[in-house]
Amino acid sequence: MLFTVFTPTYNRAYTLHKLYESLIRQTDKSFEWIVLNDGSNDNTDELVEKWIKENKIIIRYIKTVNGGKQRAINYGVKEALGELFFIVDSDDYLSYDAIESVKADWENMSEEKDVVSGLCYKKVIYTTNKIIGIDYPEPAINASLLSMVYQHKVIGDKAEIFQTKLLQEYPFPEIEGETFVPEAYIWNKITNKRPLRFINKGIYFCEYLEDGLSNNFLRNLKKNPEGFKLYYRDVLYYKLIPIKDKLKAIIRIIQCCIYSKIKV
Numbered sequence: 523m524l525f526t527v528f529t530p531t532y533n534r535a536y537t538l539h540k541l542y543e544s545l546i547r548q549t550d551k552s553f554e555w556i557v558l559n560d561g562s563n564d565n566t567d568e569l570v571e572k573w574i575k576e577n578k579i580i581i582r583y584i585k586t587v588n589g590g591k592q593r594a595i596n597y598g599v600k601e602a603l604g605e606l607f608f609i610v611d612s613d614d615y616l617s618y619d620a621i622e623s624v625k626a627d628w629e630n631m632s633e634e635k636d637v638v639s640g641l642c643y644k645k646v647i648y649t650t651n652k653i654i655g656i657d658y659p660e661p662a663i664n665a666s667l668l669s670m671v672y673q674h675k676v677i678g679d680k681a682e683i684f685q686t687k688l689l690q691e692y693p694f695p696e697i698e699g700e701t702f703v704p705e706a707y708i709w710n711k712i713t714n715k716r717p718l719r720f721i722n723k724g725i726y727f728c729e730y731l732e733d734g735l736s737n738n739f740l741r742n743l744k745k746n747p748e749g750f751k752l753y754y755r756d757v758l759y760y761k762l763i764p765i766k767d768k769l770k771a772i773i774r775i776i777q778c779c780i781y782s783k784i785k786v
Contacts, residue, residue, distance in 0.1 A: 525554070530594035607685070
């Protein structure tokens with residue numbers, strides 16, 4: 523089974539090598555790594571071209587004008603040859619057995635492949651080697667992302683891997699003048715119809731800074747009010763989401779409307 527690792531990158535040549543090093547050390551190298559250069563003006567070209575010449579793994583390199591992560595994902599999904607599509611950010615990396623683990627878990631689900639949308643693992647903070655969030659309620663359990671948060675109380679970033687064909691069915695909206703739509707907007711739509719299989723294993727290593735996330739959130743909200751508005755309007759219709767969170771969503775929608783008018 524061919525597997526796709528997808529990395530959109532923008533001026534991250536200085537950190538992309540960590541992911542490359544983890545990929546060339548994978549115990550199973552039957553995967554393609556699609557690197558989409560989203561309009562970088564650093565030395566990403568030279569770096570990736572050097573890695574392609576090394577020929578240690580299959581690398582497909584795509585260059586586009588800067589359009590944001592969601593446009594990049596849409597592009598990558600169209601180009602992907604793998605049955606599964608794993609988005610790994612340019613400043614993160616994988617455990618050396620990540621691909622082997624995912625493929626083995628997926629093959630063991632032969633009769634459930636038409637029921638689930640993909641697999642979901644744990645993320646690990648690479649500076650402390652700590653798993654993000656508490657364990658999933660069982661070693662392997664099928665659930666939507668919303669039910670995992672609101673019923674099982676497992677919060678924090680997770681490592682989602684989707685069937686490529688489902689991401690083709692659910693592309694991200696591409697809003698003129700904006701470059702961001704919350705990933706949860708699409709992930710919720712998919713997993714509420716077809717759950718993910720959650721597996722209690724950390725395979726994705728990342729940095730997790732609360733302050734950085736908060737600052738980026740406010741900046742993104744102001745720059746991409748229509749994209750956020752799509753997400754928060756959706757929140758109002760999900761039964762699992764409690765009233766207090768829906769009230770917060772209404773406040774965010776009002777903010778988005780204000781920021782949209784300011785942009786105009």
